[in-house]
Amino acid sequence: MTLDATDRRIVEVTQAGLPLVPAPFAAVAEVLGLTEPEVIDRIAAMKERGVIRRIGGAPNHYKLGMTANGMSVWDVDDGLVDQLGEKIGALPFVTHSYRRPRALPVWPYNLFAMVHGSTRDEVDAKRAEIAAILGDACRGSDILFSTKILKKTGLRLRRKEG
Amino acid sequence: MTQDIDTTDRALLNRLQDDLPLDRRPFAALGQELDLTEVEVLARISRLRDTGYLTRFGPFYDAAALGGAFCLCAMEVPEDRYETVTEQVNAHSEVAHNYARDHRLNMWFVMATESAEGIQATARRIEAETGLQVLLFPKEREFFIGFRVAA
Incomplete structure (x- = not known):
């Protein structure tokens, strides 16, 4: 499963997290000089191929009392x-x-x-x-x-x- | 310990363990499901992240699918050298997570490298530096249903 250079740039800017703004994919697009639909399409394709499992949050078990x-x-x-x-x-x-x-x-x-x-x-x-x-x-x-x-x-x- | 989050936060934490809609305004879409405004959803996620209830928020990439290699490793570390060996192991950027566990194999860590050879090479380096054996437990199969805890 290979990622092209643009996919890799999307991975690099989102692997620490997604910007917490109303239009996060537009924000990612702006950083990379892409359009919002391009970013959404590429993320959709990466999900399709299993490169992205999901977009969401990871709760901290310890903070939730699961120690x-x-x-x-x-x-x-x-x-x-x-x-x-x-x-x-x-x-x-x-x-x-x-x-x-x-x-x-x-x-x-x-x-x-x-x-x-x-x-x-x-x-x-x-x-x-x-x-x-x-x-x-x-x-x-x-x-x-x-x-x-x-x-x-x-x-x-x-x-x-x- | 958990008094500073309310039921809405808990509902949000549970919902965030499922996929976010791939929508131009994903937080507005989440808000509709949870009966919150887009602004409220963003404020709550920011707060949960800042207070450490969420360890991260964003895309979860499959390490192997990114072309990298990934391996669980374990070591039996003598108690009197534990601190030093922890520093030696953690100094490697390939070591992503490291946990002390109560077993004869008392140090368990995950290595992430660009290639399978990188795993072997890093393990050999740690062995050379510490004089201790690094056991490799690569995943052969994942029984993956979902990562989910009830908040």
């Missing part, structure tokens, strides 16, 4: 992990879920599901719900609570040199 955020990890039968992963990803309290490689012997887990809640007890109860769905296909699990944010910057597209 117990656990990365639940599961060792699931390789033949069943994709099918079961879809079910786990669909749970309302799971915000991200991925299949990842194991790193044996230290790390036997291949399914990751981020679970958010206001207390560890709440998160543990949700973890039990996941365990019930996985059933016998799961050979082991763990949960890793975050104890501190050490760094948090958005993912940035770096300017191409030259």
Whole structure:
């Protein structure tokens, strides 16, 4: 999936955020020397291609009182992990879920599901719900609570040199 | 902790987790849904962003679709070196997020680079600087439904 130079410029000026003005796409257009319809069309095309997932906001879990955020990890039968992963990803309290490689012997887990809640007890109860769905296909699990944010910057597209 | 936002703010926070209409006046369109004026919507989003309830507002780009590479990494860091290693890891601009977690693997971070080779190269550099192993957990498949919390 390639972006042309104009798409990349749109990404560069919007990846930190969209201007909070009545006509944000016109504001982006002005910065880039484009027209408002061009910017809207290009953003629509990037959404179509999956480059942009959505336009919106990311709430801060901590500020909303959801301070117990656990990365639940599961060792699931390789033949069943994709099918079961879809079910786990669909749970309302799971915000991200991925299949990842194991790193044996230290790390036997291949399914990751981020679970958010206001207390560890709440998160543990949700973890039990996941365990019930996985059933016998799961050979082991763990949960890793975050104890501190050490760094948090958005993912940035770096300017191409030259 | 959460007293400084009202029910309208909560409704807005929930609505903003869905897609904004790709309209010339998107905040006016949002306002119609929530029974607010365009000015009120903008003022509330600005305030939620300034007070940290929204970590960001704008397009969410798929890192892989932008042509970059993306990898979750973990390290087992001795407690007495934790602070130093945190500085060494965070000094790399490729490290986007880094969390301390209560496990034998006690440091988990996400790397974002222009290419897959960049992930390997950065991991090797961190290993050389710290003398510690960097385990790589690239995503093989995403079970993506939506990123959503009830505000």
